[in-house]
Amino acid sequence: KGDFEGDDEYRRQLSVNGLDAMGELLVPKISVDMPIMHGAGQDVLEHAAGHLAGTSLPVGGKNTRAVITGHSNLKGATLFTRLGELEKGDPFYIKVMGNTLAYRVNDIRIVSPTDTKALKIRKGRDEVTLLTCTGQGNTLRLLVTGERNSMPDQAPLPGASPGDTKQAALVSGVTVTGVLAVGFSLCRSRRVSGRHMSC
Numbered sequence: 001k002g003d004f005e006g007d008d009e010y011r012r013q014l015s016v017n018g019l020d021a022m023g024e025l026l027v028p029k030i031s032v033d034m035p036i037m038h039g040a041g042q043d044v045l046e047h048a049a050g051h052l053a054g055t056s057l058p059v060g061g062k063n064t065r066a067v068i069t070g071h072s073n074l075k076g077a078t079l080f081t082r083l084g085e086l087e088k089g090d091p092f093y094i095k096v097m098g099n100t101l102a103y104r105v106n107d108i109r110i111v112s113p114t115d116t117k118a119l120k121i122r123k124g125r126d127e128v129t130l131l132t133c134t135g136q137g138n139t140l141r142l143l144v145t146g147e148r149n150s151m152p153d154q155a156p157l158p159g160a161s162p163g164d165t166k167q168a169a170l171v172s173g174v175t176v177t178g179v180l181a182v183g184f185s186l187c188r189s190r191r192v193s194g195r196h197m198s199c
Helices: 008-012 176-182
Strands: 021-027 032-038 049-051 064-069 091-096 099-111 126-134 140-149
Touching: 032 091, 091 126, 091 140, 099 126
Parallel strands: 032 049, 064 126
Antiparallel strands: 021 032, 021 091, 049 064, 091 099, 099 140, 126 140
16 A cells, blocks of 8 residues: 555544545446545455545645546446546536535546646646546556536435535645555556556
């Protein structure tokens, strides 16, 4: 595990009653409704989405970019398999600490594991990137990024908050170099590389 992922202080962030779940991810178009867990270890990604330790916490705020990872094409589980069906303008939601944050997809790209610039925080933006492996042999990375958007008057999700609560980030994002030091622990390998988004 990366330095952040195994850190007790990190695991206490957004933890309710000592549980590893920090929130919930909902993507209506592709029928995704799953918990967001601390870290992106294999034990997490087999059944849930994982917050990439070292990126912004998924609580919103300017100059933040949380990265949420998930498996694709895992036997017996859909998870992020349909992520590629999303288009610009599609909404997704993060429920955290009693608030519902709305995001609208504004960027979709497939990159190589070495394209570290693709995950940099953009000045003044409040963004969340959904990340999964793609391509033959899972050699590429699909990044679906959404920017913070106002909640609709009537949220299209059962039990969702009627309004989008603006909330300052609890933890700002670290540099991409720091993120990669933690590593992209996705599809197969658990190895960490400072220059390579391992999968």
